[in-house]
Amino acid sequence: MQLDSKVMDIVARVFDSHLPTREEIITLLNIAPHSTEAGFVMASADAINRTSSNGKAEIHAQIGVNLSPCPRNCSFCSFAAKNKVFTERNELPVEDAIQMALKAEEDGANSIFFMATGDFSLKKFVEISKEVKTNLKPETVMIANVGDFNDEEGRWLKEAGYIGMYHAVRMGEGRETSISPEVRLRTVKAARDTELLIGTCVEPIGPEHSVDEIAEKTLIGRDMEPCFSGAMRRISVPGSELEKFGMVSEYRMAFLVAVVRIAMGRKLIGNCTHEPNILGATAGANLFWAEVGTNPRDTEVDTSKGRGLNIESCIDMFREADFDMLSGPSVIYSQDNVLY
Numbered sequence: 001m002q003l004d005s006k007v008m009d010i011v012a013r014v015f016d017s018h019l020p021t022r023e024e025i026i027t028l029l030n031i032a033p034h035s036t037e038a039g040f041v042m043a044s045a046d047a048i049n050r051t052s053s054n055g056k057a058e059i060h061a062q063i064g065v066n067l068s069p070c071p072r073n074c075s076f077c078s079f080a081a082k083n084k085v086f087t088e089r090n091e092l093p094v095e096d097a098i099q100m101a102l103k104a105e106e107d108g109a110n111s112i113f114f115m116a117t118g119d120f121s122l123k124k125f126v127e128i129s130k131e132v133k134t135n136l137k138p139e140t141v142m143i144a145n146v147g148d149f150n151d152e153e154g155r156w157l158k159e160a161g162y163i164g165m166y167h168a169v170r171m172g173e174g175r176e177t178s179i180s181p182e183v184r185l186r187t188v189k190a191a192r193d194t195e196l197l198i199g200t201c202v203e204p205i206g207p208e209h210s211v212d213e214i215a216e217k218t219l220i221g222r223d224m225e226p227c228f229s230g231a232m233r234r235i236s237v238p239g240s241e242l243e244k245f246g247m248v249s250e251y252r253m254a255f256l257v258a259v260v261r262i263a264m265g266r267k268l269i270g271n272c273t274h275e276p277n278i279l280g281a282t283a284g285a286n287l288f289w290a291e292v293g294t295n296p297r298d299t300e301v302d303t304s305k306g307r308g309l310n311i312e313s314c315i316d317m318f319r320e321a322d323f324d325m326l327s328g329p330s331v332i333y334s335q336d337n338v339l340y
């Protein structure tokens with residue numbers, strides 16, 4: 001039995017620090033599912049992933065701070081006004097946000113993300129963040145997952161104690177959302193201008209997405225010079241127009257996580273998958289999210305009562321995948337993890 005020499009050559013060169021071209025990423029994405037080559041790609045991504053992170057996985061906790069029927073109307077999001085999952089508008093009391101953050105700290109999260117809907121006032125987000133920050137250990141890493149912002153607003157986030165942000169040009173951006181890719185990329189530039197580290201991901205992937213678009217979004221993410229990438233599947237929002245397409249299996253997602261891991265080169269420390277699963281952790285993911293508060297993939301107001309996993313469950317999965325856990329502040333979100 002012989003493996004496809006083209007696939008072997010691409011992967012071998014990534015082990016030698018090559019960054020795959022668009023055509024090479026497409027070649028990998030087109031590998032037949034369940035084939036020996038697909039297994040080779042997943043095993044290679046696993047090896048690269050464990051080496052880049054010294055075999056240490058990270059858990060980042062995400063706290064959703066508000067609920068809104070969001071007018072940006074991203075078809076895949078349960079906050080989208082048109083999906084009619086949430087009709088009320090409210091926000092987490094600051095004291096609850098503080099308690100959730102303290103719990104995440106105590107349970108061993110390597111960073112804490114604060115997430116707000118795309119229409120939430122950034123001024124208010126910054127006020128809440130400042131109050132939470134004063135209650136946390138000085139070394140706790142805070143990351144913002146918010147809507148689009150400009151340079152001035154980026155500076156507000158820095159002043160509130162954020163060292164990084166999460167942002168992506170999502171699958172179907174401008175088609176399944178009312179936000180253009182250019183607006184998303186302007187925010188990435190604002191983050192860079194204000195020295196916020198950028199985490200990204202190829203998301204949310206559904207069965208209907210083409211190999212070309214997955215490759216395109218992988219490369220857009222790589223061009224952001226992020227501290228991590230990864231891949232996440234779309235969770236069907238009941239009643240949404242995308243529900244008819246269904247969801248990608250965890251097995252397929254593990255393969256896509258592997259391709260993204262390889263596409264990002266061997267040096268980048270972080271590669272995530274969401275939602276957390278063991279297959280992903282054995283095919284190139286070393287970063288999971290634990291979630292509390294609101295969640296754009298859930299129909300529960302507090303995702304800890306719905307889809308959101310806690311830190312302990314994420315740690316259990318990584319341990320079952322033979323990872324050690326990083327103790328202390330995130331290495332992924334650190335100034336040393338800047339590669340290109």
Ligand code: SF4
Pocket residue numbers: 070071072073074077078079080081116117118119147177296
């Ligand atoms: S993904 Fe963000 S911007 Fe889009 S509808 Fe949901 S909350 Fe609004």
